[in-house]
Amino acid sequence: MTADPETRLRADARRNRDQILAAARLIFAAQGAEVPMEEIARSAGVGVGTLYRRFPDRDALIRAVAVDNFDRVLRDARAAKDQEPSDWDALIRLLHQSMELQLSIQLAMVSPRALAILRSDPAIKALRDELLVVLSGFVQGAQAEGRLREDVGTGDVAMLFATLLRQMPGKGEEVARIAMRRCIGIMIDGLRAGQNESLPGRALTGDDLDP
Amino acid sequence: MTADPETRLRADARRNRDQILAAARLIFAAQGAEVPMEEIARSAGVGVGTLYRRFPDRDALIRAVAVDNFDRVLRDARAAKDQEPSDWDALIRLLHQSMELQLSIQLAMVSPRALAILRSDPAIKALRDELLVVLSGFVQGAQAEGRLREDVGTGDVAMLFATLLRQMPGKGEEVARIAMRRCIGIMIDGLRAGQNESLPGRALTGDDLDP
DNA sequence: ACGTATGCGGATGGTTTCATTCCGCTTATG
DNA sequence: CATAAGCGGAATGAAACCATCCGCATACGT
Numbered sequence: 001m002t003a004d005p006e007t008r009l010r011a012d013a014r015r016n017r018d019q020i021l022a023a024a025r026l027i028f029a030a031q032g033a034e035v036p037m038e039e040i041a042r043s044a045g046v047g048v049g050t051l052y053r054r055f056p057d058r059d060a061l062i063r064a065v066a067v068d069n070f071d072r073v074l075r076d077a078r079a080a081k082d083q084e085p086s087d088w089d090a091l092i093r094l095l096h097q098s099m100e101l102q103l104s105i106q107l108a109m110v111s112p113r114a115l116a117i118l119r120s121d122p123a124i125k126a127l128r129d130e131l132l133v134v135l136s137g138f139v140q141g142a143q144a145e146g147r148l149r150e151d152v153g154t155g156d157v158a159m160l161f162a163t164l165l166r167q168m169p170g171k172g173e174e175v176a177r178i179a180m181r182r183c184i185g186i187m188i189d190g191l192r193a194g195q196n197e198s199l200p201g202r203a204l205t206g207d208d209l210d211p
Numbered sequence: 212m213t214a215d216p217e218t219r220l221r222a223d224a225r226r227n228r229d230q231i232l233a234a235a236r237l238i239f240a241a242q243g244a245e246v247p248m249e250e251i252a253r254s255a256g257v258g259v260g261t262l263y264r265r266f267p268d269r270d271a272l273i274r275a276v277a278v279d280n281f282d283r284v285l286r287d288a289r290a291a292k293d294q295e296p297s298d299w300d301a302l303i304r305l306l307h308q309s310m311e312l313q314l315s316i317q318l319a320m321v322s323p324r325a326l327a328i329l330r331s332d333p334a335i336k337a338l339r340d341e342l343l344v345v346l347s348g349f350v351q352g353a354q355a356e357g358r359l360r361e362d363v364g365t366g367d368v369a370m371l372f373a374t375l376l377r378q379m380p381g382k383g384e385e386v387a388r389i390a391m392r393r394c395i396g397i398m399i400d401g402l403r404a405g406q407n408e409s410l411p412g413r414a415l416t417g418d419d420l421d422p
Numbered sequence: 423a424c425g426t427a428t429g430c431g432g433a434t435g436g437t438t439t440c441a442t443t444c445c446g447c448t449t450a451t452g
Numbered sequence: 453c454a455t456a457a458g459c460g461g462a463a464t465g466a467a468a469c470c471a472t473c474c475g476c477a478t479a480c481g482t
Contacts, residue, residue, distance in 0.1 A: 010428060010479060047431035149404045155415025178412040185410045190401025193360045199396045201389040204366025206343045221457060258460035
């Protein structure tokens with residue numbers, strides 16, 4: 001173990017570093033990992049110089065964000081497993097952590113650059129795999145409980161959320177087409193009248209689409 | 212009415228023009244309207260010169276694609292209305308025309324540039340509004356039939372599909388947050404065990420996510 | 423309180439990516 | 453076969469971005 005090299009920063013430097021990471025998390029989640037460095041710096045309230053001093057290039061920043069994010073999600077997932085009464089509830093709870101999950105998905109499934117980094121970094125890859133195992137546990141558990149429909153797999157759930165967030169690049173063309181159809185099918189089932197939870201907020205009308 | 216100015220093109224020119232439009236439809240649907248002009252030209256099998264001769268700039272191309280697409284979708288919607296036995300069925304059928312719908316959504320809700328054009332062009336705006344009316348008819352009709360859950364509106368359905376395709380830019384921040392929550396709720400209901408249609412293809416696993 | 427190592431901001435240079443134009447060559451058409 | 457119409461793609465210029473550098477500011481040990 002390398003003693004973490006960020007401990008010996010001057011107080012203000014540490015603060016800035018944290019702000020940069022927080023800003024990057026927000027921006028990456030919302031817009032993907034290809035955002036101009038200057039925008040991240042501005043949003044963090046620092047100059048680009050500061051950003052580059054702490055993270056030598058974009059890849060380093062992405063790596064840092066990715067580790068942080070996967071770690072959080074994994075922690076959340078385990079907390080859900082412990083605290084919720086069933087796998088179905090744990091899954092639902094996890095799916096509602098939208099912001100973290102959205103960031104994970106951007107990094108792991110949408111941004112080509114981030115994807116390349118994840119692949120090349122064994123530590124991150126390990127985190128990702130670990131997460132996938134936990135997720136699979138939820139899916140199979142919830143199915144065993146009779147609460148999750150039998151005809152979906154872990155990939156469906158992930159794809160559903162990924163597709164919800166963006167059309168994925170590449171992804172074998174064939175799988176993407178199939179995945180798309182399945183997502184639409186699931187969503188249509190979600191639209192059916194019947195035993196549903198009530199939705200938050202009010203029904204959106206056509207006018208809500210305008211501006 | 213100006214007699215359509217594209218009729219008097221030389222045969223090969225007309226062919227090229229059609230290829231350009233077809234290529235642009237595909238690319239815009241998949242990647243949004245901000246794709247390099249050269250990529251569109253290449254994909255259409257022509258030089259950039261040819262592209263620019265037929266469409267003076269990107270905006271002109273977007274306009275042409277938009278008119279064509281809205282027109283198709285509107286036609287599809289009316290055909291569905293006529294041929295399907297219920298509003299619910301018509302809605303489902305429409306939602307399954309993914310490619311056309313995806314293009315509509317890219318143009319009308321995702322790409323900022325396309326959006327600006329739609330706004331500024333009364334003819335296109337009219338088409339869009341017309342489409343929204345038909346869609347609203349489906350939604351309300353399907354609810355009257357007791358097949359579509361009561362707590363969603365036309366905006367929900369549109370948002371659902373838009374969100375399925377991409378995270379929307381701008382959109383009032385507040386509406387976007389709410390819309391997101393509602394979409395997730397609907398999708399979770401779509402995941403519930405119970406009375407569902409069977410999905411096409413096989414269940415996707417975690418491994419399908421890899422490549 | 424002071425000296426200095428550490429950190430800061432943002433102007434700047436160099437590169438890449440695009441949109442659009444232009445022109446010599448090709449081809450459909452009458 | 454003459455020629456108007458069309459074609460491709462190199463060339464041009466503008467814009468967006470990454471990454472560096474340096475004069476100034478600030479935290480921290482003594």
